[in-house]
Amino acid sequence: MKASRNNTAEVYVLKADIKHYFEEVNHNILIGVIKRRIKDSRVVWLIIRILSNRATSLPLHSLRVQDKGMPLGNLTSQFFANVYLNELDQFVKHILKVKYYIRYVDDFVILHKSKYRLEVYGEAVNEFLRAKLLIELHPDKCRIRSLRRGLTFLGFRIYAHHRLLKKVNIRTMHKKFEKFRVLYDSNAESYDAIYEYFQGWLAYANRANTYKLRETLGKRIELAFPNEISTIEFNRLIRYYL
Numbered sequence: 001m002k003a004s005r006n007n008t009a010e011v012y013v014l015k016a017d018i019k020h021y022f023e024e025v026n027h028n029i030l031i032g033v034i035k036r037r038i039k040d041s042r043v044v045w046l047i048i049r050i051l052s053n054r055a056t057s058l059p060l061h062s063l064r065v066q067d068k069g070m071p072l073g074n075l076t077s078q079f080f081a082n083v084y085l086n087e088l089d090q091f092v093k094h095i096l097k098v099k100y101y102i103r104y105v106d107d108f109v110i111l112h113k114s115k116y117r118l119e120v121y122g123e124a125v126n127e128f129l130r131a132k133l134l135i136e137l138h139p140d141k142c143r144i145r146s147l148r149r150g151l152t153f154l155g156f157r158i159y160a161h162h163r164l165l166k167k168v169n170i171r172t173m174h175k176k177f178e179k180f181r182v183l184y185d186s187n188a189e190s191y192d193a194i195y196e197y198f199q200g201w202l203a204y205a206n207r208a209n210t211y212k213l214r215e216t217l218g219k220r221i222e223l224a225f226p227n228e229i230s231t232i233e234f235n236r237l238i239r240y241y242l
Contacts, residue, residue, distance in 0.1 A: 013151055014110040014118040016125070016142040018085075018135050021106035022077065023069045026134045027051050030084050050076050068134075081105050084133065091128050096121055104154055111147065118144050156208055163208040170213070173201055177217075181224050194221075195230035 018024075031048065038044060051070060070077040085103065092098045092110070098121060100111035112118050122144070126137045150159045157164040176197070183189035198221060202214055 009113060011111055011113055011147040012115045012118055012144055013147050014112075014122055014142070014144050015151065015153065016108060016122065016137050018106040018129065019138040021135060022072055022081065024135045025070050025081065025084050026068045029133060030080060033083060033087060047076075047080075050074060051080070078105065087133060088125070088129065091132075092121075092125065096124060102153075107153065109151065109153060115144055155204075165205060165208045165210060165213070173217075177220065177224075184225065191225055191228045192230045194225065195228075 027048070030051070031044065034047060035044060038047075052067065070080060082105065085106065088108075089101075089103060092101050098110055098112075102109050110118060110121055112121070122137070122142060129135050129137065148160075150157050152158075152166065155166050155169050157166060180189060180194045180197070184191065184194060198217070202217070205214055
């Protein structure tokens with residue numbers, strides 16, 4: 001809203017993501033970035049072990065960083081991904097002096113009133129990524145468009161005065177619902193797990209204009225799993241009445 005002056009000015013958005021990001025993160029560069037802040041060699045050694053995703057009996061001084069990529073299953077990977085791309089954040093904010101910039105892991109957007117300026121920013125960012133981080137923008141997923149047409153970001157279609165969920169996310173949720181129902185009927189999944197998943201999904205959907213969708217989903221859950229109450233719901237009721 002600030003960039004478009006409350007939707008009264010034409011604004012363009014550069015939306016981009018990084019090609020094969022998690023597979024291409026260079027361990028040597030990442031460790032170099034980490035070492036600027038962390039001086040304890042034991043902590044650095046542990047990080048190298050996590051990145052290599054293998055157990056090793058090698059002594060502290062013998063372990064070397066040689067590979068690239070990060071294991072997606074590790075809880076640390078998202079943290080390291082942000083540490084790595086903090087270099088990009090600093091470049092965009094302090095060198096390019098971009099005012100409206102948002103990044104979530106390897107997806108980012110830049111807003112500006114000049115389409116040409118966004119083209120310049122895109123080229124500069126790609127040059128920086130190639131030279132400093134040995135990664136690059138995805139050529140098929142980088143585009144510039146008017147913000148009036150809406151922005152697809154993090155699973156939402158974002159407009160000036162409302163947000164919608166992407167249709168593919170809604171379809172995925174419906175498929176997940178049917179899968180959970182089959183598993184529940186065969187005693188292969190507990191209601192607690194089902195409840196936890198849909199609580200998370202509803203919290204996510206609540207970020208968009210989805211009142212009717214969430215209401216419909218709530219009714220479907222009640223019909224599909226009658227007389228069920230999750231441990232979370234039960235404990236909440238106990239705390240309320242005690």
